[in-house]
């Protein structure tokens with residue numbers, strides 16, 4: 432039970448650069464407490480709302496880390512090309528795709544040795560090459576603890592994982608000033624005790640942590656629906672913003688969780704198979720975190736064009752959509768290219784692109800300000816001049 436969990440200590444490292452003059456935010460659905468921050472103007476155009484630590488790190492950074500640490504995995508992947516080929520191969524199912532995370536997670540343990548390097552490179556790349564102003568990085572802290580320890584000791588180690596990530600991001604914030612916050616993932620394959628502890632840690636670790644999520648294979652969702660519902664009710668009672676991998680696959684459909692969420696991770700099965708739910712999603716002001724390349728890599732879709740009617744249904748129903756990468760490192764498709772892929776294939780118009788980019792900032796749990804000025808100009812130009820998609 433969630434409310435029987437121990438309350439871990441909150442990490443102390445700050446999550447993001449200070450913001451001296453952040454204006455009043457434009458009515459987001461819910462926000463993490465004390466997280467209103469704004470980076471320097473002009474420092475980025477994009478807000479990334481759905482990015483996993485297990486899939487965010489580019490293969491070249493992973494391989495450089497293996498070499499630096501003389502990691503045993505070098506025997507399996509002696510060259511960067513070998514590692515890239517393994518990571519980028521399309522998978523036949525979501526479960527098979529998720530096993531890629533296990534490989535990266537093994538490289539991110541022990542956390543003390545790996546996380547500072549991984550996160551510092553991630554923030555640097557996001558600022559310099561991806562044009563990000565805002566990043567929510569999600570991870571399951573238990574999976575960065577030592578699997579040889581008993582569960583109680585692993586749970587006790589989780590605050591340290593959050594602290595290491597917050598500190599690594601904060602150390603980069605002077606040179607690469609994007610707003611950074613963590614989302615902690617409960618996991619469908621973990622016992623209730625661990626998920627409850629992750630939830631309590633997320634609440635205690637604000638503002639370094641801005642929300643809680645549920646991730647992992649969707650196979651166990653139905654059988655554990657009541658337990659997951661209790662966890663999200665608990666998150667609500669703590670005032671902790673919520674998102675959840677939901678309606679990503681047909682078996683990941685749990686309608687009772689929907690009213691407990693601020694955002695929906697993926698949610699593409701809603702416009703595909705349950706379009707009648709769209710009006711209530713719109714009424715609750717929930718945003719779908721749509722990750723186009725994931726659906727190609729998991730075999731759920733064959734082409735980006737299959738998203739066209741789904742996104743159209745969302746827009747027509749007034750449902751906000753943020754385009755996200757999910758696992759930009761594993762896919763080697765970063766956020767600006769996710770948008771570009773949709774635009775050049777006429778999946779979305781440039782007006783819709785601007786609308787999705789703006790929605791991402793509006794639904795960002797730790798942004799707390801209007802979108803960056805350059806995005807405001809793009810939105811105005813798209814609306815007034817009806818710019819062509821191509």
Ligand SMILES: [Zn+2]
Nearest residue numbers: 483676696757
């Ligand atoms: Zn995800």
